[in-house]
Amino acid sequence: MNNNNNLSQIYLDANATTPVLPQAANAAMSAMEHLFGNPSSSHITGLRAKNLMEQTRAKAKQIIGSANGKIIFTSGATEGIQTAILSALVSARTRLVSSAQLGEDFYLLYGATEHKAVPESLKHWNAILGINAKIIAIPVDRQGNLDHAFISTYAPKSLMICTMAVNNETGVYQDISRLEHTIRHANPDIFWMVDCVQALGKISLNLAQTSIDYAPFSGHKLYAPKGIGFVYIRENAPFTPVIAGGGQESGLRSGTENLPGMAAINVIFEQLIAEESCFADHQTLHTFRQQLTDTLKQAFPQIVFNHSFDNSVPTTLNFAIKGFSSKEIMDLFDAANIRVSSGSACSSKVTRSFVLDAMGLPAWQSESAIRLSFGPAMTQDEVNQACDRISSAANALTQSCMVLDSANMNDKTPLNGLVQLRSGASCTWIYVDAPSKQAFIIDPLPELTERLDTLLQCQQLTLVALIDTHGHADHISGRELLTLKRGITGHTDALGWPQTSLTFTENNQQFEYITVADKWLVKVPTPGHTADSISLLLCHPITGSQTLANNTLFAFCGDTILMGTLGRTNFESSSAKAMYASIELLSAVLAPQSLICPSHDYQHEFATHLTAECLRNTLLQQVIQGTISVDEFVSHKAKIDSQLNDQIGTEILCGALPAGSCHKVTPITEYSAASLDVALNTSKVKLIDIREPHEYALQHSLDSCENVPLTRLVQFMQQHQHDKRSEWVLVCRSGSRSLVAAQAMHRLGFTNVAHLKGGYALANAS
The missing domain is CATH 3.40.250.10 (Rhodanese-like domain)
Incomplete structure (x- = not known):
């Protein structure tokens, strides 16, 4: 199997990690070959190793302006965070015990946009030490700035406050001087940790001029190997070792020191200090950001940046492109050999950004967020290449009718058949008949309006129908806006079903239908999830003794039958009794393996059919087989829907999985x-x-x-x-x-x- 891609990689995910600087890699290798001694040994080989370690420590102190504070080498930022939080909380607990205040209400504060390592560590040590303080997130505004009024209110009764210098997802930096004034005015004795992981090499630091007690750093975010970092401890700040043992690091952090890592990070420090350096200066980094920004805007006119450039470092761009998921853009960039990430790499399995949610950005921006980040070793040639690739990626979207280029519409490959587009778990379905250039759209999502309009224009399609399967509780339909864009006229009902439809009868029941080229789109009333719920069956024309079950290609059942569940029936307009009848009707008009295309796909299963669903949804199976009464179904459905009370959160879910309904997935x-x-x-x-x-x-x-x-x-x-x-x-x-x-x-x-x-x-x- 051969792949003909020969493009070199353009790495733009530096906030996740960075490649090791060649000089740093050479230094690490040299240390392994020549400075392999144990720094605790008193012989010459050990003394040389110790000298390297102390040289590196001295440079670290110079770079962060630590003066008399301690620098302790660690395995990375997470260990530094543990060290800071444990040290502060042990001291705080001792203070509370001695003053008999352990039972009183106290708080532990952290920024709402903080890396998850911080609140999780606070929870861990708060429980382990039995302090049981209330852990509270400090809100941020739309620009990512911490709420100082909130800090002023809660800090007086707080034991510790954790903030970050630069955010890893957005690059937003806090005004440390102003923050210090707020914190210390509210509580001079509160312990204060500042996560400086993304600050090193990007903003100036002079920690000795602040009252910051603890500051963790990580080497692999700035061209050093993984496994080396350090933590700053302010002079006279309390300290408790996380790792006890042989007494290395003056008894502050036991374990044989990572000399290769120190040798590598020593080179990074030298580059930060040197007047002639491989690292670009601040103004150059701003120029790089502007060039990338201009290219992105030209390539993707629908782009929205998720942070202000006024309070963010120039090495991070966080953006979203309306109509495209973060996964789609990541795959597009990756195909062009550009590496970016979806929000935080530490949360790659999460579909939306908690940082952007905390900033109050719209859900689509959070769900579609892309983080493009680079380091100070970025070069002009790499920026130029990245911009060329981004433009090529946008051209590829144009060629595939995802971005409109009216000059080349006749060169497009005709689309034919069914297409599934998604926004989060919500689905929009487009069916195209290539020979006739006719199309219909089911459940158009508002965030996909531009993309749908582009597809219709690019493929030069005639839109025959634009229909919702029901009134959606979790979003406003995009039907009205798309109707205006396309200039569609004609009378329809509230869901978009044309009033000029025809009728036919099957099993003494009359159904309405419209024609789409040589197919029929049949409307089947299926109330239950909502009072207005319908299903739409795309089928071959029904003639003679033929039936819907024999001729149906796709069944668009909205939220009546979902993968692994049934649509919820606890809305004001819902009726579990009506859903029972609708399931019976669908089982009569669909073949056991007719493909069902839902409005929501929570588990990325694309489509389903009755045979597959009956294997894992006992309640559906019982209705179809007639082994459960209407009253029993209503009772069971109420219990299932009650599970949604703990699942909704910020999103309205349209179906809850019955307990024990999912069978084990067969290994592939x-x-x-x-x-x-x-x-x-x-x-x-x-x-x-x-x-x-x-x-x-x-x-x-x-x-x-x-x-x-x-x-x-x-x-x-x-x-x-x-x-x-x-x-x-x-x-x-x-x-x-x-x-x-x-x-x-x-x-x-x-x-x-x-x-x-x-x-x-x-x-x-x-």
Whole structure:
């Protein structure tokens, strides 16, 4: 399996980690070869090692302006945070015990946008030490600035306050001088830790001129290896060792010192001090940011920056592009060999940014956030290359009809069949008939309006229908705005169903339908989740003795039947009794394996059918088999919906999983690059690349591979309903998308589907 991408990597994820500076790597190697002595040994080899360690400590003190404060070398920022919090809370506890105040109410304060290592450490040591103080997040404003009035109110009864110099997601910095005035005016004795991990090399530090008690730092955020960091302890600030043992670091932190790490970070310190350095100055970094910003704005006109440049360091850009998820943009950039991240790398499995949520930004910006970050070793040539790649990535979106270029619309590959677009867990479905250029859209999301309009224009489609399956509680439909954009006229009902529809009768029940090219779109009333809920069935025309069950291609059932659950029925307009009847009707008009396309997909399962759902949803199975009465169903449904009380939070969920409803996912066969090459040569394995077309436009095509974009996976499954035993191996960039898609296909009966573990990223590496 060959990949023809030969572009060099442009690494723009420096806030997560950085490559080791070549000079630093050489110093570490030299230390391992020549300064391998134990600093605690009294012989010459040990003394030389100790000398290196003390030289490094002296430079660290110079750079951060620590004066008489202590510098203790650690394994990194997390250990430094533990050291600071433990030291402060042990002292605070002793003070409370001696004054018989341990039972009183006290607080531990931390910034709401703080790295999760801080509140988690506060919770841990607060419980371990039995202090049981209340841990409270300090709010921030829309610019990420801490609420000083809040601090003034709570600091007098607080034992410790934790803030950060520079935020790791947004680059926002706090005014330390103003913050100090607020803190010390409210409580001169409160212990104060400032996370300085993202500050080193980006802002000036003079800690001795402040009353900051503790400040952790990490080497790998600034071109040193992972595993080396240090913590500043203000003179006379209390200290309790986290690691006890042999008494290294003057008894403050036991364990044999990491001399290679110190040798490497010593080189970083030298670069920060030197007049002639490989690190760019502050003004140059601002110029780099402006160049990247201008390119991003030109490439993505819908871009929104999630922070103000007035109070953020120039090495971090956090942005969102309306209509695109963070995963889509990450995959796009990765295809162009540009490395960025979705918010914080430490929270890569989280779908939205708690930092941006705390700043009060709209949900779509939090969910779609991209962090682009670089370090002071960035060069003009790298910035130029990055800007070229970003422009190429935008062009790739244009070629795949995700961004409009009216001059080249006739060059587009015609879209045909069903497309699934998502925003978070919400789904919009677009069906296109390529020969007739007709299309319809189901459940248009407002955040996808521009993207949908672009797709319609780019493909030169006629929009036959724009319909919601129900009135949505979690968002406003994008139907009205898209109707205005497209200039659509004609009378419809409240959900967009055309009043010019036709009718036919099946089993003594009359159904309305409209024609879309050579297909019918049939409206089936399915109240329950809401009073106005409908299902829409795309089918071949019903003639003679044919039925909906035999002819339906896709069933858009809204939130009536969701993957692993049923739509909730505790809204004001809901009715569990009506849902019971709707399930009975759907089981009559759908074949057991007709593909059901929902309005929400909480588990990334794409689509489902009645056979798959009955295997894990006992309540659905009982209704279809007639083994549960309406009253029993209503009672069971009420219990299930009550589970949503603890799940809603800031998001309105449209369905709760019944307890014990999910069956164990069958393990998927995973190929390595080597085993896949063997399989391709010796069996009937078919390779399916599930990346989007714009990723192909960036020179990432694979040999002997069919492209089935993930957005069109449901269409692919429908086309192969009678060919489920073929051996397909799904491939993507990292293996994450291909695994999810393979599991979804396997659940729907594609028993021989497999995927390439690690994707082409690891295949290339091997």
